[in-house]
Amino acid sequence: MLMMTPGLSFFYGGMVGAKNVISTMLQSFIAMGLIAGTWEGFVIFLYHLLAIVIVFVYTFTMSWLGYKLIDSLIPMRVSAYSEKVGLDFSQHDEHYGLAHIGERELAEYEEHLKEKNKE
Numbered sequence: 404m405l406m407m408t409p410g411l412s413f414f415y416g417g418m419v420g421a422k423n424v425i426s427t428m429l430q431s432f433i434a435m436g437l438i439a440g441t442w443e444g445f446v447i448f449l450y451h452l453l454a455i456v457i458v459f460v461y462t463f464t465m466s467w468l469g470y471k472l473i474d475s476l477i478p479m480r481v482s483a484y485s486e487k488v489g490l491d492f493s494q495h496d497e498h499y500g501l502a503h504i505g506e507r508e509l510a511e512y513e514e515h516l517k518e519k520n521k522e
Contacts, residue, residue, distance in 0.1 A: 488515050 416424040435448065473479070485493035492512050496519060 488512065 413428070416428050481490065481493070488511050491497050492515055
């Protein structure tokens with residue numbers, strides 16, 4: 404029965420709306436802690452719950468720090484100017500038929516080419 408309760412929490416989670424999945428799963432895990440019926444079983448359950456929280460916080464923190472480290476070495480996003488002109492123009496200096504763009508975009512592309520040739 405103890406091994407079936409986590410699976411049951413996923414089953415119950417699928418039966419409720421998206422906002423209530425976590426609370427429904429938590430209710431099932433709390434019920435799992437109360438199955439033992441003794442105070443010692445509940446304390447062990449709380450230790451396991453604490454271990455889950457610690458692993459979650461550690462994983463989140465390390466992932467965030469890894470993201471920030473990589474972002475400082477290699478930017479994850481392009482500049483606003485590159486997004487405005489388009490990645491084909493700004494990153495690869497290519498274009499594929501300018502008939503579908505307007506005069507403003509064409510002027511920005513020509514300005515980009517002039518700046519690129521100055522370098």
